[in-house]
Amino acid sequence: MASEPHHWRGTEPRRVLAPDGSLVGDPDVGLGPDDLRAMLRFMLLARRLDRECIALQRQGELTVYPGFEGQEAAQVGSAMALGPDDFVFPTFRELAAALVRGVDPVQYLAYHRGTWHGGPYDPRATRFGPICIPVATQIVHGVGYAMGLALDGVRACSLAYFGDGSTSEGDFHEAANLAGVFGAPTVLFCQNNGWAISVPTARQTAGEIWKRAEGYGFPGIRVDGNDVLAVYRETREAAARAYAGEGPTLIEALTYRVGAHSTADDPGRYRGEDEVSDARGFDPIARFRSWLLAAGHIDDDLLAGWEAEIEEQVLTIREGVIAQPPPPVEWMFDWTYADPPSALAVQRSEVLGG
C-alpha cells in the first residue's frame, strides 16, 4: 500500500469510502443513483478537460494554466452540495467546481487565454465569482457576501475555496474571525493539496487547519477530500447550518495536487516522483468509480459511452477556446469603469488616435 501524502497525517479525516473504494460510512448522503452518476461524470469530464487545458497551453492557445488533477472530488463534491442561490468564491484552480455550477468552460477559459474583458461569464448569473489571483482575498469576499445574504434575509450561503497556503495570509484569519463574530452564513472550504508552489503544508502551518475553527468559535471539520461522498455530505451539512442561521463552518479537505502548480512550474525541483506516484494510489476518481461499479450504479458500457461523449464535449470546448479572437483595443477603455469618466476619453484618444 502506498503511503499517504505527508500532509494527511494527524487527525483521521471523515470518510464514507476508504481509499480502495470499500465502504466505511453510510453511503446514503442524500443523492439518488442519477445524481451519483452525474457526480462521477462531472469528475471524469473535469479530469479530461484539465488535461486538455494543459495541452492547449503547451500548444500556445492558453497563456498559463493551473491544473487541478487529483482534486476532482473536493471540487465536484462541494459544488454539488450547494443550492442554486448559494454563491461560490473560487481561487484560480476551481474549473471543476465551475463546471458543476454551470459556468461555460469556454468563457471561463477566456481568463487563461487572456481574451477576457469585463468578465468572461456573469458572476451574478452563474453565482460563481471571477477567478481570484490575489491569494486569500476571496475568503473575505465570501464572508462579506454572506453578511449581505443575512441582512437581506435570503436563505442561502456563500462558499469560498482556498488552499493550504492561503491560510498563512492575514486575510484568512480576518475572514474567519469576522465570520465567527457575525455568525455569517458561509462555508470556508480549504483544499489542502499539500503544496503551495514549492512549499509543503508543514511549512505553512505547524498545526492542523481544521482545528483553527475552534479559536474562531465555529465548527471545523477534516474530511477526506478525495472521497467525493464525504465531501458532499460535509459541505451539505455546513450549508444547512448556514441556512438555519447557525453560522460558518471551516472544512479542511485533504487532497493532493498531482500536477504542477501551473504550466509555468517544474515540481521536480522540490518533490520526488515517489511522492506523486504514492498519491496516485489515493485517486478520487478510481475510488468512487470502484464503489459505483460494486454498488451496481454504473457498468462498463455506461463508462465507455461517457468516454466517447466526454471526448466530443472536450473537443467542442477546445474549438470554442481556439476560436476566441483577441479583443478589440477599445475594450480596455470600455470596461475600466462602469461609467467611463470623461478624463478617460482623453487617454483613449491618445492610445487609439483620433
Next chain:
Amino acid sequence: MATTVKLDAGAAGHGAEPRGKRDDDGQATYLIAIAEALWEEMERDERVYMLGEDIGAYGGAFKVTEGFLDRFGSGRVIDTPIAEETIVGMAVGSAMEGLRPVAEFQYADFMSSGFDSIATVLGRYHYRSGVPLPVVLRGPSGGYVRASSFHSVNPEPWFAYGGGIKIVAPAFPADAKGLMKSAVRDDNPVLYLEHKWIYRRIKETVPTDPDFLVPIGEAAVKREGTDVSIITSGALVHKSLEAAENLAQRGVSAEVVDLRTIVPIDEETVLNSIAKTSRALVVSESYRFVGIGAEVGATIAEKAFEHLDAPVTRLSPPNMPVPFSPTLEDAFLPQVADIERAVEELSAW
C-alpha cells in the same frame, strides 16, 4: 556594449528554466547580475539574509536565488509562509535586531499585499524612532511579458509618494549589480525593482570587483544626442535606445537618460540634458496620471523652463489595469514606434 537576446513572449518568464551562467567572455544577463550581487553581499556580510516565498529549493519565481539555499542554508535563505505583510514585518523586526534582510516578492504587484507594512511602517520607522532599517525589498516589476494585470504592475508611484523609502529600477546588468550592492549596504529601506522583461533579454560585461557599486540617486546618459532628450527607466530605456537608433537613421539625434534611481531622482543629470537639447520626452511605464513621468515632467517644466523650445511631452500607459491580451497590452504600453513618433513631433518644433 549590451546585447539583446531574442526570447519568445509568454508566461512572464516565471518558471522552470534555470538562472544560467555568465558567457565564456564574461557577459552576464540582468538576472545573473542581480544574483551575483546578492551572492557577493551574502558572502561579505553574514548579517545579510533573504526571506520570501519559494526562494529556497525552488530558487524564486524567476530563479534569481537558485543555488542560494545550498550555499547559505535555510537559516539565511528562508522560505516563508504566504504572508506578504508578515514578510515585511519580519524584515523590520530583524533589521531592528541588527540583521540586513533582503525580502523577495514573487512579483512587485504583490507588494500591495504588504502595503501597510511598507508604506506606513517601513517608510516611517526612522522618522519615528531614529533607528535605521537596512531593508531591501526586491520585486519583479513591469509588463511586456503577457502576464496579466496581476503580474505586470509598475508600483513605483505607490511607494515614491510617502517618503522614507528609496526606489531603484535599473535597466542594464552592470547597473543592476552595482545598485543591488549599494541597496544592501544602504541603511535605509530600498525598494529594488527588477524589470522582468529585461531579466533574460539583456546581457553585457559586468564587473567582478566585489566592491563594484553604482550609487543610488545617479542617473546615466546611455546615448548622447542633441535634438531631443528621452528621460526614462527600466524596460523603456531599451525601447528608447532602439527608437533613438532608428531616429538617427532619419537624421534626428535623441539623447537617452536612464534614471536608474526613481527616489531620489537625479535632477541634475536630467536638467543638464534638457539644457543641451531643449526638448523633453518623458517615457514612463507608470501610469500617465500621477505617474513618475508626471513628476519628472513637472520638474523639467519648473526648473528648465528657460531652456525649453517645446512643451514637455509624456508617454505613459493610461490609468487602468494592465491588459492580459497581447493585442491590448501592446496598445497599452509605450512601444518603440510610439517613442519615435513622439520624438519626431517634438523635434519638429
